[in-house]
Amino acid sequence: MLPGSALEFLNWDWSRIESHFRDLRSRNLSGANIAAWLADWSRLKELIEEGQSRLYVAKTLDTADPQREQRYLRYLEEIYTPAEQQDQKLKQKLLASGLEPEGFAIPLRNLRAQSELYRDANLPLLEQEKKLSSDYDRIRGNQTVEWEGEEITISRLFLELEEPDRDRRARAWRLGRARQLQDREALNDLWLRFLDLRSELARNADLAEYRSYRWRQLLRFDYTPDDCRRFHEAIATVVVPAAVNVADRRKRALGISSLRPWDASADKNGREPLRPFVAVQELIDKGSAIFHHVDPVLGRYFDSMQSEKLLDLDNRKGKAPGGYNEPFAAARRPFIFMNAVGTAGDVETLLHEAGHAFHVFESASLPYYPQLQVPMEFAEVASMAMELLASPFLTTDHGGFYTDEQAPRARIDHLERILWFWPSMAVGDAFQHWVYEHPDAARDPANCDRTYAELVGRFMPFIDWSDLAQELRTGWQRVLHFFQVPFYYVEYGLAQLAAVQIWKNALEDQARAVRRYRSALRLGYTVPLAELYQAAGARFAFDPKALGEAVALIESTVERLEQRRGWDSNPR
Numbered sequence: 315m316l317p318g319s320a321l322e323f324l325n326w327d328w329s330r331i332e333s334h335f336r337d338l339r340s341r342n343l344s345g346a347n348i349a350a351w352l353a354d355w356s357r358l359k360e361l362i363e364e365g366q367s368r369l370y371v372a373k374t375l376d377t378a379d380p381q382r383e384q385r386y387l388r389y390l391e392e393i394y395t396p397a398e399q400q401d402q403k404l405k406q407k408l409l410a411s412g413l414e415p416e417g418f419a420i421p422l423r424n425l426r427a428q429s430e431l432y433r434d435a436n437l438p439l440l441e442q443e444k445k446l447s448s449d450y451d452r453i454r455g456n457q458t459v460e461w462e463g464e465e466i467t468i469s470r471l472f473l474e475l476e477e478p479d480r481d482r483r484a485r486a487w488r489l490g491r492a493r494q495l496q497d498r499e500a501l502n503d504l505w506l507r508f509l510d511l512r513s514e515l516a517r518n519a520d521l522a523e524y525r526s527y528r529w530r531q532l533l534r535f536d537y538t539p540d541d542c543r544r545f546h547e548a549i550a551t552v553v554v555p556a557a558v559n560v561a562d563r564r565k566r567a568l569g570i571s572s573l574r575p576w577d578a579s580a581d582k583n584g585r586e587p588l589r590p591f592v593a594v595q596e597l598i599d600k601g602s603a604i605f606h607h608v609d610p611v612l613g614r615y616f617d618s619m620q621s622e623k624l625l626d627l628d629n630r631k632g633k634a635p636g637g638y639n640e641p642f643a644a645a646r647r648p649f650i651f652m653n654a655v656g657t658a659g660d661v662e663t664l665l666h667e668a669g670h671a672f673h674v675f676e677s678a679s680l681p682y683y684p685q686l687q688v689p690m691e692f693a694e695v696a697s698m699a700m701e702l703l704a705s706p707f708l709t710t711d712h713g714g715f716y717t718d719e720q721a722p723r724a725r726i727d728h729l730e731r732i733l734w735f736w737p738s739m740a741v742g743d744a745f746q747h748w749v750y751e752h753p754d755a756a757r758d759p760a761n762c763d764r765t766y767a768e769l770v771g772r773f774m775p776f777i778d779w780s781d782l783a784q785e786l787r788t789g790w791q792r793v794l795h796f797f798q799v800p801f802y803y804v805e806y807g808l809a810q811l812a813a814v815q816i817w818k819n820a821l822e823d824q825a826r827a828v829r830r831y832r833s834a835l836r837l838g839y840t841v842p843l844a845e846l847y848q849a850a851g852a853r854f855a856f857d858p859k860a861l862g863e864a865v866a867l868i869e870s871t872v873e874r875l876e877q878r879r880g881w882d883s884n885p886r
């Protein structure tokens with residue numbers, strides 16, 4: 315009998331787990347028993363995945379505790395990696411049976427691709443890749459600075475970038491970047507180890523280069539590297555001019571002649587920064603009120619996360635950087651990790667991660683694990699659409715964070731940052747295509763520096779980097795995705811586009827848009843990607859037309875909010 319929870323499962327040793335794999339391998343599959351076999355396999359797989367997730371969460375909560383790290387690494391070696399090997403045998407068994415259980419066409423396609431890519435020789439490398447990711451977290455997590463007599467994290471320091479005093483912002487920005495530059499060599503070394511490991515993964519799988527390997531590993535059936543290039547082009551044509559306009563408006567309002575990197579986050583009208591909450595409990599309570607307005611069921615999901623201790627939101631020294639939502643596969647529950655310090659950006663992050671969390675809740679009733687493995691291209695729709703679906707309820711009269719005065723400001727910031735986001739996404743995606751198209755050149759970090767700077771110059775010409783060459787060039791070192799989850803970047807750009815389409819639907823009929831959103835989340839990964847988008851009321855698209863419509867809607871809404879005409883804190 316398998317244990318009822320992953321916490322219990324974490325006490326199991328490998329031989330006990332292996333006997334369950336043996337049992338699954340020994341059964342003869344038929345139409346009559348396939349459902350039961352899949353259910354048993356799923357249950358085992360979910361426990362293995364959740365075991366890893368639990369230990370991963372524990373270690374990112376305190377990267378300074380070597381025992382948490384050790385526990386995680388030991389699990390990878392003793393349980394997770396051997397399980398992958400056993401799992402491959404079960405995939406082959408299922409595929410060889412020719413059986414196609416209901417709702418399983420997409421999972422079978424995915425399992426077939428995974429099975430073809432699988433090599434025994436890659437197991438230790440994939441494990442090593444996870445260990446290198448821990449090294450990256452540790453380096454970034456330990457970056458602190460002394461600011462006004464106090465030792466603080468870089469996340470906390472960068473709160474200063476929202477202050478109206480421009481000199482103060484510049485000082486904070488330079489201090490933070492100087493601290494990050496101290497780890498430049500360490501990150502360059504780590505980078506080489508990642509690149510070498512990734513070439514080897516591809517070679518072992520009989521592929522000429524890592525991008526082909528990664529494409530298959532990420533199960534990207536619906537678009538090619540050429541589509542990504544077309545998307546970058548469309549962004550350059552359609553979004554960059556709009557992003558330049560945002561920068562020009564900001565410069566005019568701030569009365570400055572050039573926009574420096576420390577001028578991007580402060581209020582353009584020189585007001586004190588929005589500080590929507592102080593204590594983390596306030597973030598949770600107000601977040602809850604907002605989700606209840608979006609949909610009472612979503613509100614209850616969020617409340618259950620609080621009561622089940624599935625939220626860890628405040629910024630502390632030693633916590634890994636960033637924010638994420640981690641599904642606990644066996645419990646069918648999500649966990650949200652954040653580094654909240656009290657900013658408007660933190661509110662957006664909570665809305666975002668909650669969107670991911672709602673995906674876990676909505677798809678929880680699907681019976682088999684492979685149906686729950688949602689493609690990232692759609693997972694980010696769940697999160698990014700939630701940022702916009704929640705936007706009518708941000709005001710205090712809905713129990714939210716902002717006065718009627720502040721809410722338009724927060725919304726304008728958010729929308730303008732979407733226009734800056736697509737170009738920065740194009741930089742990040744194009745950078746990675748360059749890296750893996752030029753694996754030898756990319757082994758010299760100086761080439762990465764140069765390429766990154768060129769791409770920033772092309773897609774984000776509105777930021778003035780004069781006399782900041784080092785800081786500009788090393789920007790790629792601060793993007794954890796390049797190190798930890800390569801090529802996981804274009805998903806955000808695709809999903810942002812869909813999120814704006816869903817928001818457009820919501821402006822016409824909020825209740826219907828939320829209904830479609832929820833029903834698409836419930837599908838898990840049982841229909842093709844384009845159908846998931848369609849179910850949510852969006853179109854899976856790369857083209858200038860779709861981008862142009864999204865940009866136009868954002869621009870007209872910003873204009874309306876700026877004029878305060880037609881601003882209505884009540885949802886339509």
Ligand SMILES: [Zn+2]
Pocket residue numbers: 666670693694697
């Ligand atoms: Zn996300």
